[in-house]
Each structure stands twice: as C-alpha cells, then as structure tokens.
Amino acid sequence: MLEAFSLKGKVAIVTGAAQGLGEAMARSLAQSGANVIVVDINEEKGRDAAKNLKALGGQAKSFRLDVSDRDAVNHMVSEVKSDFGKINILINSAGLNRRYWMKDMTSEDYDLIMNVNLKGTFNTCQEVGRVMIEQGTGGSIINVSSMSSLIVNRRRAVGTYCASKGGVNMLTKAFAAEWAEFNIRVNAIAPGYFKTPLNEPWINTEQGPDALSQVPMGRFAEPEEIGPTAVYLASDASSYVTGHILVIDGGYTIW
Numbered sequence: 001m002l003e004a005f006s007l008k009g010k011v012a013i014v015t016g017a018a019q020g021l022g023e024a025m026a027r028s029l030a031q032s033g034a035n036v037i038v039v040d041i042n043e044e045k046g047r048d049a050a051k052n053l054k055a056l057g058g059q060a061k062s063f064r065l066d067v068s069d070r071d072a073v074n075h076m077v078s079e080v081k082s083d084f085g086k087i088n089i090l091i092n093s094a095g096l097n098r099r100y101w102m103k104d105m106t107s108e109d110y111d112l113i114m115n116v117n118l119k120g121t122f123n124t125c126q127e128v129g130r131v132m133i134e135q136g137t138g139g140s141i142i143n144v145s146s147m148s149s150l151i152v153n154r155r156r157a158v159g160t161y162c163a164s165k166g167g168v169n170m171l172t173k174a175f176a177a178e179w180a181e182f183n184i185r186v187n188a189i190a191p192g193y194f195k196t197p198l199n200e201p202w203i204n205t206e207q208g209p210d211a212l213s214q215v216p217m218g219r220f221a222e223p224e225e226i227g228p229t230a231v232y233l234a235s236d237a238s239s240y241v242t243g244h245i246l247v248i249d250g251g252y253t254i255w
Helices: 020-031 043-054 070-084 107-135 159-182 207-212 223-234
Strands: 011-015 035-040 060-064 089-092 139-144 184-191 245-248
Touching: 011 020, 011 070, 011 107, 020 035, 020 043, 020 089, 020 139, 020 223, 035 043, 035 070, 043 060, 060 070, 070 107, 089 107, 089 223, 107 139, 107 159, 107 184, 139 159, 139 223, 159 184, 184 223, 223 245
Parallel strands: 011 035, 011 089, 035 060, 089 139, 139 184, 184 245
Antiparallel strands: none
16 A cells, blocks of 8 residues: 555656745655655755755755746756656645735735746646656646635735635646646645744734634644645555645634
8 A cells, every 4th residue: 555655766846845845745755755856946945955855865956946937947847857867746836925915915016926826837837747748657746726725814915825826726727637638647735824934924923823713723734744645646646636626724714
C-alpha cells in the first residue's frame, strides 16, 4: 500500500517553495523520493530551501522566478527539462495578497494579485503541461487554491484574493478536463488558516482570535500538515482523482 505513495525518481517543480506551505510541500515530496526544483522570487531563501532538500538525499535546484513573467517561466521549464530529462509533478504554491476592502483596492494592487495568483498559475500549468503531453507519460499538477475560493472570509479585507483563488479553481477544472486524455491529473488544495509568513501578520493581531473562533477544530494548522496531502495528489495513490478541490480548513467552511 505505501508503495502507491512513493515518488522515487520523480521530478517535481514547486513554486513559492522558499517558505510557508510551498516549502512544507517541497520537503514532503523530497522525503517521498522526488527530486525537487524550488522556484521562488526570493533567491536567497530559495537557495537555502534547495540546500535543505538535498540533505534529504535527493537532487534539488533553485530558480529565482516571478511566475507572472511568462518568458521567465518558459526558460525555467526548459532548463528543468534539459537538466533532469523530464517533469512529473508541478505544485503551484506561489501567491500573495493585499489586504484592502474592495472600495479601497487600487488597480495596481488588483493587477498584482491577479497576475501572481491567477496568471502565474496559468503560466506554469500551461508550460509544464505541454512538456508532460510531449513526454507521453502523464503527470500530476497541484494548484494551491484557498478555502477563500469557496467563501468570503468574515470581517476580513480579502475580497480580491478570494476572487483570484476562485479563478484558480476553475483553471484547475478546465486543465483537468482538457488533459485527462493525456493522463495528466490536475487538482487543487484549498488550505484554511495555516501558520505561514503570509498569515502571521494578522494572526498576531486582534483578528487572530476572531478567525480562530470560527474554526470548528479550534486551532490554526501547522505548515507541515499540508505535506501528506500534496504527496497523495502527486502520487499514484490518487490515480483516479482529477479536477478536484481538496479543502483542508479544520472545518471552517462547514458553517
């Protein structure tokens, strides 16, 4: 049974892998046998993350990259294919937020959120998917959405972020529908409140206890708790799962 979860010899690209959920998922993939390419806009942290992954026994490499830059994405994918000979797994974890109420959101901040969260996801999905189709061996693509793709977070200025992640859900389903014939599975993980650098600034304010009170399990998640889910979706253990949005939110969206 455990063999179904093995990623031995697989090549995985993980965007946003220098910290937070991306780093946690990259580490879990490496622990399951994958060679992991760390992609992040933070060059120094990306190098450190790749170094830590190598210590687990596999190969690792880092790229400094803005996923909204299509030419840069194409170049990175081409280099990975050249260096490793194949690409089996893609995890799109790069993302950001600007916390303004909808009436105060500027066009510049709106474009930034959409360019990174939505366009960036499209860019990497499309380019890596083309490689997977050419290989003819299938693959697994995992997009990181959010529980905020399904609801609007109560009393929080994240409406544009919610919209961007709603778009990620539909990109996931559209790619899954088009690429099923090539045995490329495309799924999304929709995390709730995790203790990440993206969330810590507001978790440590008066908003934290308010948000916590809305989580049935009564706690925020640790980043490493997302890792096994990523391994499941990346591996043969989920061989008949595609177009699915898997929510990990401690029950928040139950209400």
